[in-house]
Amino acid sequence: MSGAAAIEAQGLATLAGTRVLHRDLALCVRRGEVLALVGGSGSGKTVLLRTLSLLQAPAAGQLTVLGEDAATLDAAGLRALRRRIGILFQHGALFTGLSVLDNICLPLAEYTALDPSSRRELAMLRVGLAGLPAEAAHKFPGELSGGMIKRAALARALALDPELLFLDEPSAGLDPVTSAGLDDLLAGLRELMGLTVVMVTHDLDSIARVSDRVAFLGRGALLAVAPVAQLAQSDQPEIRAYFAAAPRDYGGSPCRPA
Template identity: 80%
Template sequence: MSTQVAIVAEGLATLAGPRILHTDISLTVQRGEVLAVVGGSGSGKTVLLRTLSLLQAPAAGRMEVLGSDAINLDSAALRVLRRRIGILFQHGALFTGLNVLDNICLPLAEHTGLSAGSRRELGMLRLGLAGLPADTASKFPGELSGGMIKRAALARALALDPELLFLDEPSAGLDPVTSAGLDELLKDLRELLGLTVVMVTHDLDSIARVSDRVAFLGRGDLLAVAPVAQLADSDLPEIRSYFAAAPRDYGDKSCKHG
């Protein structure tokens, strides 16, 4: 696989429980790009994200992730590959019984041999990267606003310095100002850390602000992959109606990464 490619999926079939949801997904994610995954309710956005992020195995097909054949790896090699991937879950998925710093340090404790002091030092650095003040470290998830929970979960997703970052509905439940601030943070982190980002979202403003390309799911298939300005003018009725529901000027944001 080219060093310019982060993910290649060919003929991918995905599972929702025992049911096959997608039967033939083929998709390439370029290194350094932000790819938004969109589609109507029930189109399988989160299922595709879980498959691409190695949280669940596909039913069929071929998939290479960061240069490795992700389908045929043994458990030890799969564990190593997963360390190169960070995931922000829709509701943050922070452990309520742990404070923010302990949540951030959890992947470091599980996957590294670092001392507790070193883990805490790195955890504080990730806290700062996520735009949270230092005194947030000792707070518990129940003491945080929705935006702070997303940022704390993002800090945890960055704990192991991943190359690939997956985001499941990062702006869900956030007000427009908080959502825009999170988008700006993601743009900055992409540039600072050289991240490749795949995000599931229904937020058209967020798509317009941060995505290089958009993958549109529908009818159990991947209907199109293109910059948002091109998709907004699509001839396909499913895509046209999706973007017409909340019309806006997307401009002509060309894809920088192919």
């Protein structure tokens, strides 16, 4: 894990409609780390993820992503920066009328000049990278299990070989075995592709398995950023109550490098 920053936010404010969710938020995401965004319901985790991933502009403050000040970029600059980012949405957000292969080809068609044959070849490589069997490429989302939908959506998020990967509730709706398998896949991909990962999750087992640090949101602010074992021992009542609700051993992770 490098000491360089993949994301730097200073004085950040975010909005949900006209309501301010966060004020004066400061956060640094290090290159090569897995950072989990957690907090109670309504703490604005997904809104912050959408802001950091350039899906919506901050209401105030400075946001630097992969060395680029987002506020200074024109439309072409933002498009080029977004090409370096992959996003897995909570429910997959696959186009139901398209096969898995065609879903993965969409960002390749939008952001590259590859011919259709080359796009399909690269998309098939992403299918394998996401741990899906080759025959899954020709299925439609409605024919897939919940775990396979998440892997197909992950394959699409990886289509452009991103440097930054954002995950919104990647294990939501999955059984514990499938969720653990997705965590193992994520840990392997982080090492293989040199990814920096920011994920929103309520899954404390997943946090313990794959995160390097956890950012805890509450009361419109970032209350703490620390490794999960340290955060679970926090003296802040809100954070302590969150982790005490489902006690675990946060001492180490088989999937995360020491």
